[in-house]
Amino acid sequence: MQYDKAKDQFIQAWGTLGSAWGINKAMGQIHALLLITEEALTTEDIMEELKISRGNANMNLRSLMDWGIVQKVLKPGERKEYFTTGKDILELARQVSRERRRREIEPVMRVLNEVQEIEGDTPQVEHFKKVTGDLSGFTKQVDGALDKFIRSDKNWFFQVLMKMMR
Template sequence: MDYQEAKHKYIQAWGTLGSSWGINKAMAQIHALLLISTEPRSAEEVMDELQMSRGNVNMNLRALMDWGIVQKEHRIGERKEFFFAGKDIWELARQVSKERRRREIEPIIKVLNQVQDIDGNDEKIKEFKKVTSDLKDFSLKVDGVLDKFTKADQNWFYKLLMKM
């Protein structure tokens, strides 16, 4: 397999994996390209390489920056902006976990706290409170694990995996 074929295959696979992270395919493909690039890339270079529209690339670059996994750089004498992704995969995993925690776990815990405060004592209400309480307990445990993961170093994580 030559470099171009391998690169294309990797970008396509990373794009597919992106949906598991909760991001769209184009966003993940842009991230994949930036991860393997040796130099920061302009939006135009990303557009040409991935055959995407300017709007799609710009929107997804902004979203990747919102996630904290892509940064922007300015060069003296250049009007273009250049984008790059950090190469530390451990830091990438921590940042994605931190962002998913903020976007998914924290909001559901807030809702589950709010819905626990309902009046009544019939069977439907008891069942509702039990299920939402169990979901809240589970969500709090997941939140705790994600919190430890985002604050921990690699050694802690690998030791935890070995115990499992």
């Protein structure tokens, strides 16, 4: 397979995978392009490579920076802004986990804690408390596992992964 075809195929696949992370396809494609490019790219480089508008590129670059997976790079003597991403895949997974935890797990935990304050002693209320209590317990376990992963080093992560595969 030729480099250009492989690159395009990877960018398309990473864009599709991005939707599983909770980001849109264009964000995934921009991240993929930055991931496989050695040098930092300008917005214009990204627009040209992916055939997207300036507004689309700018909006998605800002979102990727909000996620903490793309950084702006300033080059001395240059007026243009450049963008890059880290190449450490484990660190990328940790950052995505941090952000998903902040955006998804923490708000659910707050709601589950709040609804436990429900008053009453009807069968409906008891059932509601049980289900939301079980969900709260499960969510706390998921949060704890995410926290361990986020704080882990490579050796710990791969040791746990190898144990799980046995």
